[in-house]
Amino acid sequence: MSTTTVAPTRDIERFAADAEQFLRSAVPTRWQQGRGTLTSDEMDEFRRQWDFILWDGGYSGLSIPTEYGGRGLGLAEEIIFHVLAGKAQAPDGLARVGKSLVTPMLIARGSEQQRAKYIPSIMNGQEVWCQGFSEPQAGSDLANIQARARRVDGGYLLNGTKTWTSFAQHARRCFVLAQTQPDAGRYRNLSMLLVDMDQPGVSISDIRQISGAVHFAETRFDDVFVPDSDRVGEDGEGWKVAMKVLGDERGGIETAARYVEIRSDVDALLAVLGDDPQYASALRDLDIRTELVHWQLMKVADLDSSGDESALARAGAVLKLMWSELWQDVTRLGIAHAPVTQQKHWSYQYLEARAVTIYGGSSEIQRNILAERVLGLPK
Numbered sequence: 158m159s160t161t162t163v164a165p166t167r168d169i170e171r172f173a174a175d176a177e178q179f180l181r182s183a184v185p186t187r188w189q190q191g192r193g194t195l196t197s198d199e200m201d202e203f204r205r206q207w208d209f210i211l212w213d214g215g216y217s218g219l220s221i222p223t224e225y226g227g228r229g230l231g232l233a234e235e236i237i238f239h240v241l242a243g244k245a246q247a248p249d250g251l252a253r254v255g256k257s258l259v260t261p262m263l264i265a266r267g268s269e270q271q272r273a274k275y276i277p278s279i280m281n282g283q284e285v286w287c288q289g290f291s292e293p294q295a296g297s298d299l300a301n302i303q304a305r306a307r308r309v310d311g312g313y314l315l316n317g318t319k320t321w322t323s324f325a326q327h328a329r330r331c332f333v334l335a336q337t338q339p340d341a342g343r344y345r346n347l348s349m350l351l352v353d354m355d356q357p358g359v360s361i362s363d364i365r366q367i368s369g370a371v372h373f374a375e376t377r378f379d380d381v382f383v384p385d386s387d388r389v390g391e392d393g394e395g396w397k398v399a400m401k402v403l404g405d406e407r408g409g410i411e412t413a414a415r416y417v418e419i420r421s422d423v424d425a426l427l428a429v430l431g432d433d434p435q436y437a438s439a440l441r442d443l444d445i446r447t448e449l450v451h452w453q454l455m456k457v458a459d460l461d462s463s464g465d466e467s468a469l470a471r472a473g474a475v476l477k478l479m480w481s482e483l484w485q486d487v488t489r490l491g492i493a494h495a496p497v498t499q500q501k502h503w504s505y506q507y508l509e510a511r512a513v514t515i516y517g518g519s520s521e522i523q524r525n526i527l528a529e530r531v532l533g534l535p536k
């Protein structure tokens with residue numbers, strides 16, 4: 158074995174050991190023991206605190222360059238940390254959208270001024286972000302969004318309604334895809350704007366999910382000013398920026414968190430049904446598919462370090478399809494056959510998992526991408 162392969166392996170092992178030690182002492186006991194008894198507000202407070210704890214401990218933005226407050230490591234370390242955090246039953250921070258979507262977007266397409274202004278307060282947990290893409294009449298057909306940002310002196314006036322905006326209730330900022338050139342053709346008429354949510358003209362209405370949780374909202378913008386300096390990329394280049402974001406949403410750090418949750422659910426099923434021969438085949442299938450997700454995740458991490466954005470987007474579409482449909486199958490078995498004492502957990506997971514084949518691009522859309530861009534089939 159060459160020294161070039163030995164050194165990174167040792168570093169990764171050391172990183173994992175340090176992270177495990179950090180998590181053992183950092184995860185709040187009340188969160189670990191009392192999740193079923195905490196109110197929604199209490200859970201949000203733990204999640205907000207967790208962002209600060211990660212920052213304090215040096216575990217925020219593991220793959221973000223050090224000049225912006227990250228650790229300058231790779232996606233592999235992000236994945237390992239998520240797996241360990243899941244095992245330690247750590248909370249999921251509220252800064253998730255900022256870390257996994259906004260920061261990579263600004264690093265790839267933003268200006269130096271935007272990176273310096275926004276990334277540090279994402280890293281230290283002070284500013285929560287949300288994503289303003291979907292609209293009541295435009296989801297899968299994202300290029301058809303109707304929100305408009307009209308040119309005014311020094312910037313734009315934004316008008317329109319976004320929906321299913323996760324974390325909007327907590328967010329200080331939102332990255333919004335809007336039409337800025339209504340006369341230009343499809344894909345060339347959009348721009349990506351960074352919107353300050355703490356100003357007149359922004360209104361937020363909660364939307365309750367089928368699981369009972371309130372994780373998202375409808376967000377309206379009425380004559381909201383956005384300065385030119387808060388446009389990411391050139392005017393009319395919003396579609397390209399949005400594609401970068403969707404690639405990260407399908408295949409990046411986000412998925413590592415989902416893998417952890419699925420692994421934990423499969424282990425829970427193995428613990429209660431593993432000795433019963435009637436479930437042996439189904440459990441084996443779920444177990445193998447879970448590890449295939451892990452393999453595909455590591456492949457995405459490799460592609461990420463290679464910088465091949467197109468291959469990364471294709472691998473992300475495969476990954477999104479694999480984990481989202483797997484998780485629904487896992488929760489289906491759980492709700493039908495796990496002991497009645499665990500029904501609260503399985504009902505919640507089953508209902509939460511309904512959403513995963515929809516957000517970040519539905520399963521049908523992922524299959525379209527695979528058919529067209531991976532298999533090269535005709536439209």
Ligand SMILES: Cc1cc2nc3c(=O)[nH]c(=O)nc-3n(C[C@H](O)[C@H](O)[C@H](O)COP(=O)(O)OP(=O)(O)OC[C@H]3O[C@@H](n4cnc5c(N)ncnc54)[C@H](O)[C@@H]3O)c2cc1C
Pocket residue numbers: 287288289290291292293294295296297298320321322323324373512513515516517518519520521522525
């Ligand atoms: C929990 C959750 C959180 C979300 N968070 C956010 C957020 O933070 N920000 C944000 O902007 N959005 C968010 N979304 C919205 C999400 O991105 C959209 O719901 C998704 O893109 C689908 O759009 P739609 O709901 O308008 O459905 P539609 O696009 O109307 O689709 C309806 C059905 O038709 C199918 N379909 C549509 N077009 C095609 C096609 N060309 N070929 C085959 N089938 C097709 C779809 O697969 C789906 O089954 C969230 C959604 C959920 C469920």
